[in-house]
Amino acid sequence: MxxxxxxxxxxxxxxxxxxxxxxxxxxxxxxxxxxxxxxxxxxxxxxxxxxxxxxxxxxxxxxGGTLLVVATKKQAKQAVEEEVQKIREDLKEKAEKNGQTLFYITQRWVGGVLTNFSEVSRNFKKLSDLKQKLSSLEEKAK
Known part of the structure; x- marks a missing residue:
């Protein structure tokens, strides 16, 4: 390195x-x-x-650990995507045996996903429930 x-x-x-x-x-x-x-x-x-x-x-x-790279700034997105893809290619054989161990996020990162997951997951559940209710109301309106 x-x-x-x-x-x-x-x-x-x-x-x-x-x-x-x-x-x-x-x-x-x-x-x-x-x-x-x-x-x-x-x-x-x-x-x-x-x-x-x-x-x-x-x-x-x-x-054989797992790594998540988070890069949401414009300046870093492309470089991180390219480097992770290169590393994945280099580790392709190993990843096929052991499963993928290198991940990245270059889109919006929801704060608290790692540090406050219980609250974030509750909010995702609420959103899902609201979408379902809205869909149900739209069906009834037809």
Whole structure:
């Protein structure tokens, strides 16, 4: 796997964060400083995090784990789709034996799907029930 350098992160603009007023307080540890009301991200910590994530993904792959990649920003959608397809091709034989283990979402992500699934699934059930009632009313109106 290609190692990403600090220079590449800088050239890619990875150091630009949110406006200070829009930032999450939990992210403070990863902010190097703020300039002109924009947070500057600490690229050394970013690189450490990327290296840890890469090691984790490699470990997952070696041990038959499952990975879900979520990329809903315009800038990332195409790249993620292409890379996942390439990896799937490389792992095709293994996936046929063990089942698909690499998934991706590039459309709208419903918040809470992983962290609050019980509430999200209740809302999906309500939506399904409403659709059924509407369909039933439309049938009666005919």
């Amino acid at each position: 290609k190692e990403i350098t600090l220079e590449e992160l800088l050239e890619a603009g990875c150091h630009f964060g949110h406006q200070v007023t829009r930032s999450n307080p939990k992210a403070r540890d990863f902010v190097f400083e703020s300039r002109d009301n924009i947070q500057i991200i600490d690229l050394v910590k970013t690189k450490q995090g990327l290296d840890e994530a890469a090691a984790f993904v490699k470990h997952l792959g070696q041990n």
